[in-house]
Amino acid sequence: MSQFILYKENTRGHANHGWLDAHHSFSFANYYNPERMHFGVLRVLNDDLIDGGMGFGAHPHDNMEIITIPLAGAIAHKDSMGNTAEIKAGEIQVMSAGTGVSHSEFNALPDVQLNLLQIWLFPNKKNVTPRYDQRALDVTARHNNFQQILSPNSEDDNVWIHQDAWFSLGKFDESFETEYKIKKAGNGVYAFVISGEVTINGQILSKRDAIGIWDTDHISFKANTADAEVLLMDVPMEL
Amino acid sequence: MQTTILYIGRDTEITIVMNRLLNARPEWKGICVCTDEEAVSVFKEQTVDLVLLGNGIDQECEQALKLKLEAIKPGIKIIQHYGGGSGLLYGEIMTALS
Numbered sequence: 001m002s003q004f005i006l007y008k009e010n011t012r013g014h015a016n017h018g019w020l021d022a023h024h025s026f027s028f029a030n031y032y033n034p035e036r037m038h039f040g041v042l043r044v045l046n047d048d049l050i051d052g053g054m055g056f057g058a059h060p061h062d063n064m065e066i067i068t069i070p071l072a073g074a075i076a077h078k079d080s081m082g083n084t085a086e087i088k089a090g091e092i093q094v095m096s097a098g099t100g101v102s103h104s105e106f107n108a109l110p111d112v113q114l115n116l117l118q119i120w121l122f123p124n125k126k127n128v129t130p131r132y133d134q135r136a137l138d139v140t141a142r143h144n145n146f147q148q149i150l151s152p153n154s155e156d157d158n159v160w161i162h163q164d165a166w167f168s169l170g171k172f173d174e175s176f177e178t179e180y181k182i183k184k185a186g187n188g189v190y191a192f193v194i195s196g197e198v199t200i201n202g203q204i205l206s207k208r209d210a211i212g213i214w215d216t217d218h219i220s221f222k223a224n225t226a227d228a229e230v231l232l233m234d235v236p237m238e239l
Numbered sequence: 240m241q242t243t244i245l246y247i248g249r250d251t252e253i254t255i256v257m258n259r260l261l262n263a264r265p266e267w268k269g270i271c272v273c274t275d276e277e278a279v280s281v282f283k284e285q286t287v288d289l290v291l292l293g294n295g296i297d298q299e300c301e302q303a304l305k306l307k308l309e310a311i312k313p314g315i316k317i318i319q320h321y322g323g324g325s326g327l328l329y330g331e332i333m334t335a336l337s
Contacts, residue, residue, distance in 0.1 A: 027327075027329075027330040028326050028327070028330070029325055029326055029329065030329060032329055032330050032333050034333075034334065034337070037330060037334065043321070043327065044326060044327070059256070059324050060250070060252055060253040060256050060323045060324055061322060061323040061324060062248070062250065062253055062293065062294030062295070062321075062322065062323035063294055063319075063321050063322070063323070064321055064322050064323070097322075097323060098294075099249070099250065099294055099295045100248075100249075100250035100252070100253050100294045100295065100323060102252060120322065120326070120327075122321060126298075127294065127295055127296075127297060
């Protein structure tokens with residue numbers, strides 16, 4: 001029998017720093033809710049709005065798989081591995097922090113607000129050599145389809161990480177129905193609604209709502225509005 | 240009451256940041272070191288309420304260090320710090336102390 005937890009948009013942690021308006025799905029920085037620590041190995045889901053030209057100066061990370069998905073605008077990234085890059089909406093960036101890496105991330109545009117999702121997963125192996133990757137995604141491939149954008153496999157046509165996790169993005173027409181099969185036994189799915197309204201396993205979810213589902217091998221999905229967009233994170237439930 | 244937190248991590252830059260973050264809160268006192276020898280010395284000589292294991296400590300060293308620390312003062316919580324910065328720090332410490 002599948003189990004689930006609903007995460008409504010207005011129950012997320014919120015921090016407005018002026019230049020940064022952040023919503024935290026799980027405890028992060030000064031937002032601490034013991035009931036919202038993680039969903040399996042998914043530890044952080046931050047939905048950040050960053051003003052033009054603003055951002056995070058050089059800061060360190062270790063032992064975390066960090067995935068960044070810009071929804072609008074572009075990120076200017078620079079790190080201690082020598083990478084200097086711009087990541088635009090429609091692209092995905094991953095960084096395995098491993099033994100330690102320092103990076104900065106800024107809104108690359110002076111006058112357009114940047115909206116990004118930053119996701120942190122606990123790694124399946126500690127102290128790996130830090131690595132960086134980014135990939136442009138074929139956004140047409142997610143029309144009425146869960147397009148796989150991340151996996152544990154370097155051979156797959158997507159970015160990869162040190163964790164048995166698979167991410168998929170889909171954009172759907174109204175009334176489109178489908179099913180998503182969980183990739184690995186023991187994994188659960190955290191479904192985050194980027195836009196529109198959808199029904200997942202009988203639960204109606206609106207923009208920025210989420211549902212975590214586990215103890216099942218599939219989920220049912222229906223788009224209730226046009227241009228419903230959803231990010232699925234298929235992650236191990238055991239830490 | 241101030242909580243004394245001992246952080247051990249191999250990366251000097253991250254250790255400096257952790258020292259700044261831990262000591263930025265008046266309720267915490269952070270002592271941050273890079274080597275196991277320094278950690279054992281601090282643990283022997285000072286009151287420590289919580290130990291955070293940071294980056295770059297391999298499994299063998301981690302086990303050996305835990306055994307040493309537990310032998311000196313049994314019952315002090317030793318937890319893994321993930322992320323290397325402020326994002327998860329408060330939650331990790333609050334959870335460990337609750």
